[in-house]
Structure formats: C-alpha cells, structure tokens
Amino acid sequence: MSARPTFDHELEQLNTDLIKMGTLVEEAIENTITVFQTQDYDLAKTIVEHDRQINDMEKIIESRSLSLMLRQQPVAVDLRFVSTALKVVTDMERIGDQAADIAELLTHMDGSHIYTVIQHIPDMAKNTKQMVHDAIAAFVQLDLELAGRVKKQDDVVDDLFNRVKDEVIKILKTDGAPVDSGIDFLMIAKYLERIGDHAVNICEWLEFRLTGEINHTKLL
Numbered sequence: 001m002s003a004r005p006t007f008d009h010e011l012e013q014l015n016t017d018l019i020k021m022g023t024l025v026e027e028a029i030e031n032t033i034t035v036f037q038t039q040d041y042d043l044a045k046t047i048v049e050h051d052r053q054i055n056d057m058e059k060i061i062e063s064r065s066l067s068l069m070l071r072q073q074p075v076a077v078d079l080r081f082v083s084t085a086l087k088v089v090t091d092m093e094r095i096g097d098q099a100a101d102i103a104e105l106l107t108h109m110d111g112s113h114i115y116t117v118i119q120h121i122p123d124m125a126k127n128t129k130q131m132v133h134d135a136i137a138a139f140v141q142l143d144l145e146l147a148g149r150v151k152k153q154d155d156v157v158d159d160l161f162n163r164v165k166d167e168v169i170k171i172l173k174t175d176g177a178p179v180d181s182g183i184d185f186l187m188i189a190k191y192l193e194r195i196g197d198h199a200v201n202i203c204e205w206l207e208f209r210l211t212g213e214i215n216h217t218k219l220l
Contacts, residue, residue: 021057022136028099047103054096131199147203157196
C-alpha cells in the first residue's frame with residue numbers, strides 16, 4: 001500500500017477514535033442526569049470508575065496523533081487536523097473529569113431534600129450533553145453550521161446556570177437551609193457550565209482546522 005492511502009486510513013482511524021471517546025463522554029453526562037433524577041449512588045460510583053476509560057482513550061489518541069506527525073510529516077491541512085485532534089481530546093478528557101466530579105459530589109448528598117427544589121440542573125445537563133454530542137459531530141463531519149449552533153446553545157446553558165444560582169441563593173436564605181448541599185449544587189452547575197465551554201472549544205478547534213484562524217478558547 002502506498003504512503004497516502006495508508007495515511008488516509010490512519011486519519012480515518014483517528015476520526016473513529018474521537019467518536020469512541022465522544023461516546024464515552026456523552027454516556028458519562030447521561031449517567032450523571034440519571035443519578036440526579038434517581039439518586040442511584042452505585043451508578044455515580046461507576047461514573048467515577050469509568051473515567052479511567054476516557055483517560056485511556058485520550059492516551060490512545062494522543063499516541064496515534066503524535067505517531068502520525070512524526071512518521072508521515074503531514075501537509076498543512078492534515079497537520080491542522082492532527083494537531084486539533086490533540087486539542088479536542090484534551091477538552092473531552094476534561095469533560096469526563098467534570099462528569100466524574102459531579103458524580104462524586106452527588107454521592108455525598110444522599111438523602112438531601114434539596115433535590116426536590118433545584119429545578120434547572122437536569123435541563124443544564126441535557127443541554128450540555130447535546131452540545132458535546134453536536135460539537136464532536138461537527139468536528140468529525142467538518143460542519144461549521146452545526147458548530148455555530150453549539151456556540152449559540154452555550155448562551156442557554158449560561159442562562160440556566162444563573163437560574164440555578166438564584167434557586168440556591170433563595171434556598172440558603174431559608175431557616176435550616178442545607179448549606180453544604182447548596183454549595184455542592186452550585187459546584188455541580190459550575191461543572192456543567194464548564195462542560196458547555198469545552199464543547200464550544202471543540203467547535204473553535206474545528207474552525208481552526210478548516211480556516212487556519214484561531215479564535216479565543218477558554219482555558220479550563
């Protein structure tokens with residue numbers, strides 16, 4: 001097999017690995033939604049344990065990407081794909097970490113009645129999960145229009161975060177308020193907001209991949 005078909009095959013495998021890692025990340029977010037709704041703390045512990053799989057995928061993709069750059073010396077367009085793949089897996093790994101952090105917080109809140117009061121965290125989680133799914137799809141499919149929609153959706157997540165803050169502040173002003181649980185819920189909402197920001201980062205790496213222009217990405 002000549003060099004270019006081999007290289008194209010390896011690029012396709014890199015795409016496949018990105019999709020696999022994205023699936024693991026989406027599952028982690030979906031499971032955090034389930035834990036929030038059902039208080040299934042065994043599932044929460046599973047999320048933390050499965051974060052290692054996401055970390056392993058990051059290492060596989062990093063190794064594949066670096067190998068491609070060293071062995072194949074790709075031209076500009078292909079080099080941008082490989083280099084942005086390295087950036088994207090970093091964002092996905094951090095999303096996995098933040099989903100695990102949410103699960104860890106939830107395990108400490110067994111029996112907290114605040115679950116019945118906070119209304120907008122499940123909506124935040126569903127929106128961020130969709131953002132992550134669409135951001136990865138946009139990157140793999142080279143879909144700038146979809147990437148643009150993801151970036152707009154970030155405004156919705158930011159608005160929901162502000163609503164959660166208002167809800168928690170209202171709760172904490174009441175007598176006998178569960179202060180620790182309130183703070184934990186604020187942390188959960190902040191992690192979800194950051195997941196949305198990582199999805200936006202992925203979309204901006206797509207823009208660089210296609211145009212060579214770098215927009216500002218948030219360091220999270």
